[in-house]
Each structure stands twice: as structure tokens, then as C-alpha cells.
Amino acid sequence: MRLATWNVNSIRARVDRVTDWLERADVDVLAMQETKCSDDQFPTMPFAALGYEVVHCGFSQWNGVAIASRIGIDAAEVGFDGQPAWGDKPEVEAAAEARALGATCGGVRVWSLYIPNGRTVDSPHYAYKLEWLAALRDTAASWLAADPSAPIALVGDWNIAPFDDDVWDISLFQESTHVTPRERDAFNALIDAGFTDVVRPFTPGPGTFTYWDYTQLRFPKNRGMRIDFILGSPAFASRVTHGEIARDERKTGKNRVGSPSDHAPVVVDLDI
Template sequence: MRLATWNVNSVRTRVDRVTAFLERSGVDVLAIQETKCRDDQFPHMPFEAIGYEVAHVGLNQWNGVAIVSRVGIEDVQIGFDGMPSWSAKEGVDPAPEARAIGATCGGVRTWSLYVPNGRQLGDPHLAYKLDWLAALRENAAGWLAADADAQIALTGDWNIAPEDGDV
């Protein structure tokens, strides 16, 4: 099975490029990040027209993750246990964010992850990112404890760019 991941920075803007990539690459499963659309705005039809199923979670113009697969999509899970969300305001409950979707594709538990940007040392976003990664690590350890032979692919945009020029 061929698996790829792509931060598309707006799936509606780049749907033609993404479907062209799928057609020429032979990729069976594509994990997509930064779809930047609600579920009802996701362009399912172009993917379905070339033989792919779609699982997507998006809440607004920010974030959004999807999995497109031509080897099946089963047991879709939005987010993971204990996945934190961000709130910039003290005492305000954080809004949910569309940063993780998992599904079993061709026997492989595949995750499309859009890890929060930690910005820089000392920024509150860094603590949020580290909490997010800790929750992911705890979940992954649990998945492997339940089945040591599980095939799991944690894919996506990990928001790791040591230099501004890396972006």
C-alpha cells in the first residue's frame, strides 16, 4: 500500500492538483491537512470520481483534516481521547478543533494529524502543542498496548520548522 500526506492549505483551492497527484502517483491513501473548510464544503465528488472514498472533519476556515482512500475507509474516528483544544482567553472553554482524524484503510490504522504550531519558546502555544503531543503519545501507547502487532501510521503536518526559511 502506498501512503502519502499533504498539507494542502485549502482543499477547495487545490482539489485539481490533489486529484492529479493521486491519478499519477499510484497513492492508495492520502492524509490531508489544512483543508480549511467545513464538512459540507469539502469537495467529495472529484475524489469519488477517481475511485477514492473520503473521511473529513472541518469546522470552519481553520485547520481541517481528511483521509482519502481507494483501499477502503472503516472505523472513522474524529480526534483522540484527551485531545486538547486552544483558547486564548483565560477562563473560556476552548473551542473544538479539527486536527485529527483516524480510519482503517487497507488494514492500516491511518491518522491524518495537524499538530498545533508551537510558535516559539515561552509562547503559550508551545505548551498547548506539547500537551497535544503528550495526549497523542498516550493514545498511541494505548493502541499498541492493546495490540502490539497493530499497523498504525501517524501521518500529517507536525509543524516542525526550525528556521523561518523552512516554511
């Protein structure tokens, strides 16, 4: 089984790019984030033409998560227990955002996750991010407590760089989100709960990134961040035989279909 995660940064703008890569990479299950569309706007047909079923959660042009699978999709679930709501307008009731989608694919419980950005350290969105991560940790821990043998993959754009080497110049990020001790503690709480970063052993740093901003030639200069991860439960992690970051999919130019996302796909192979 080959499982991948990719922040596609608008699936309608990049569906040809994504499906072209799916064919070339021989991926069985792809979790997507930041689809930026509602459910009825998701371009299902190009995936169906390749033999993939798709489940999607999107409410507007913001956020959005999806799972495409050619080995089945069962028990799809929007959101997790305790997922916090968000609202920044007093006149509008807070609601859960399109940031978490679970489904069972080939016997593996896959969660496509788009963790809140946090914006700035003094923003209410930062407190929301920490609350969101704490709720995810508690719920994920309860899944393992209920069934320690369950193969579970928490995958997606975490908007956290757990180590200083996960950003191209830590001195430039000292006052920013993504690298604060509280965010890193929240990420490590998932590790402490029993989940493992299954790709890092195959893709050690420094200088190994999954995201490069579009501005100032960040990608050619490899000025990026490592913020996309596949965290596996013990039963999942024990089956991983290979991991990689498909860095070339961030490239532009000939032999590439359409414009790239600012993220690269992250991939694992499983022996199941």
C-alpha cells in the same frame, strides 16, 4: 499499498492539483491536513470521480484534516482520547480543534494529524502544542500496548524539525518554535513509544525538506524545513518497502495544475 500525507493548504483552492497528483502517483490512501473548510464545504465529488471515499473533519476555515482512500474507509474517528482543547478568547469555551482524524484503510489504521504550530515560545499556543503532543504520545502508546501487532501510521504535518539538518539554516531558528528541545523531546517520545520515521531512511539529509515558505524564493533556493512525517508502528514499519518526498509537487509552472501548496507530499509503499 501506497500511502501519502500532504498538507494541502486549502483543499478548495487546490483540489485539482491534489486529484491530478493522485492519478499520476497512483496513491491508494492520502491523508490531508490544513484543508481550511468545514465538512459540508469539502469538495468530495472530484475524489469520488477517481474512486476515492473521503472522510473529513473541519469546523471552519482553520485547520482541518481528511483521509481519501480507494481501498476502503472503516471505523472513522474524530480526535483521539485525551486530545486537548484550545481557546484563546475568555468568553468562548475551549474546544478540540480539527487536527486529528483516524480511519482504517486496507487493514492499516491511519491517523491524519495536524500538530499545533506553537507560534512563539512564550505563547500559550506553545504550551498547548506540547500538551497536545504528550496526549498523542500517551494514547498512541496505549494502542500499541493493547495490540503490539497493529499496523498504525501517524502521518501529517508535525510542525517540528527533529534535527538541525531538517532546517536550511539552524542559526536562523535558534529562538523559534519547531526546533526547541521540548518540541524535539515530544517528537522523540513517540519514537520511544515504538513508532519509527519510515521515510527518512529512503530520503536522507541534509537539505531534504518537505516545506518551503512562499516568500523570498525559498523553494528555488531550497531554503526549507522537514516537518512532515510518517511514523509507523512496528507492524507498519516492517512492511515499508519505499519512501519518498514528492518534491516536484511544490513547483509552479507548466505541466502543473493550479498553484502549489507550500508543502510537498510524503509517500510510502507497503508490502501487505
